[in-house]
Amino acid sequence: MSRRLSFYVHIPYCIKRCGYCDFNTYTPAELKGPDLLSVSSNYIAAAISEIGLASEAVGMVEVPSIFFGGGTPSLMPAHELAAVISEIRSKFSLLPDAEITIEVNPDSVTPEFLDEMRTAGANRISMGMQSAVPHVLQVLDRTHNPENVAQAVANARSAGFEHVSVDLIYGVPKETFADWQSSVQSALSLPIDHISAYALIVEKGTKLAAQISRGELELPPEDETAEKYRYADDQFVAAGFDWYELSNWSKPGGNCKHNIAYWDGSHWWGVGPGAHSYWNNRRWWNVKHPNTYMQKVSEGVLPVSSEENLTTENVADEYIMLQIRRKEGIPLDRLSKKQIDNCTEYLATGHLDEQCWQDGKLVLTQTGRLIADRIVRFLVM
Template sequence: MPLSFYIHIPYCVKRCGYCDFNTYTPGELKAGSDIAQVSNGYIDLLIQESKIARSEVSTSKPISTIFFGGGTPTLMEPADLGRVLKSLEADFGFAQDIEITIEANPDTVTKAKLNQLLDTGINRISFGMQSASSHVLKTLDRTHNPENVIKATTWAREVGFNQVSVDLIYGTPGESIADWDQTIDAALALPITHISAYALIVENGTKLAAEVKRGEIIIPDEDQTADKYLLADEKFTKAGFNWYELSNWAKAGGECRHNIAYWQGSNWWGLGPGAHSHIDGKRFWNVKHPTAYRERLISSTSPIMDSELLSDSEKESERVMLEIRLPEGISKSSVTSAALLRLESYLTGGQLSAQDWELGRISLTLSGRLMADRIVREILL
């Protein structure tokens, strides 16, 4: 089975109001006033953890994908990210066609920095665009100016990134269909090869959740959010971006192989605080806080906090949940006959592809994609 690495960079300059990712501002870490100060020594900890991975993982296969996620990985010095890559390459080897992605906040890159990132071997970049509408960005509490996304993606292509992606969010309170339409057009005007579009999730404990609770902002209804999905799919498809997972569209050859590895239940090791790993059916995860992570490693203790072995039924639920989101869906022979009976109404209702059903597969049509969770529940009942 191929091996992937996720590398977590848990720092952001400012926390966006909707985000509950495991990331920290310098102020939250109370260890200094800037990112350079709080992240000092962090790369060495990642390298140290990668040595633990080397001793634990028995595969002799080279690494096929790496993903720097966050947080804001582009706050780190490219040379430092390059040090982690060099160490992984020396210990595991890289597949010839390795895909190495970095998530980037559009405000944190310059053309020179993009050049340096490319020089480290990173060959795919994903920008957090979210929206082209200033008032939506304001509700999301984002700091970037929409103009910076145009600059950043153009520079990325100019310096030689062949794979450039943007992340979009739809369904933000106050976002009209016209705003979303404008965001879609703005994204499609960029020199990109991949788009992820996720409906906004109001995560407990965020500033956004508090605003919703106080009634200061109102979450749009589900029908409008579904209409936005349909509009995005129509326009992306027309522009040559094909859906290859419920929330992801790509030009031919632009699919993110790292994400495909997750969805197919492949092996991956997550480096960094709070990072999760999955190796041969075993899941384990690291202590969440960067300080706890540092303390573990400097005392030569493993940062792994806990682990679980998935039971066969848990593995099966996970497989169904992930694979139904892909265009090829799942095979009919892998589900119970009772589940097949329950799915018949979705087949006649047009939410499952009749053509694929004949070929022995359960796959979602466009209207089925809007109720993927319900269909998963029917399968697993």
């Protein structure tokens, strides 16, 4: 078994919930608290306790990456996140070249926060840009002014962050093709080395889903959303950002080690409410609400809500589902004859890369990436 473990640290707080988001995050109003600092003040102590419990469970292992995600980690005082890094360093062997990412919101991230986090050892920033177009941000119900993104990226670079990424979302109601072109060009004008671009998912129970079902908003046609992917991929590649996963592009040396750990079946520990963990073919997830989470951890027990043991078949299917999204693709010798027969028709249609196939790997072409889910269904049955 690998003696490496990545850490995901969930910060379950946001100032305001964006209309499209169904992540496990809470606003002060939902927590019935006066402000975020008072509702979240005990949270980091609980997260630190969970790290102690993790160390009892897995012993001394190497930590190649830490990812603070959310929610909005940039709402926390920097010294609190720094304390989490120190705790991981003291309980585990944090590798000298470990990647430490902080997800930030361009509205709440300050130069002081960035300086303090850099000093604490963080070396990668992931910023929720989503769009450069005000009316698209409005549909997404985002609070930030698009100009804040350039300022926040510049601040991250001045603080010494060598790796800076932005997240974009496309296929949003009212977003024209020209709007998307403008978002892509705006992202490419920034001094960044990584871009994630996700097609909008309308999550059940969100404000956006309700607006769409009431007919107040309409999703753009699927063909146009596919064209937006092609446009982004062409532009990113021309600017020196190579795709390394279906929704992720990076300059040389800029790919996200932490996400690669999720995709290549490595082990990770998710700290915080609702966070998932994977260790030794066992997957578990924590209780969802921060208050229940803090209560459980304060009793000295792992705050696990549920768990599953993965069978050999589960592991093999997950490997295919994740690996097909990656540029390395799937070595053909990992597939059965039936699986290979099931997908050869996609070679003729240009969805699978002919040269890679000759070289013994199943790799999606740009057209193939647009129907990755359909191709997966032929491989995982």
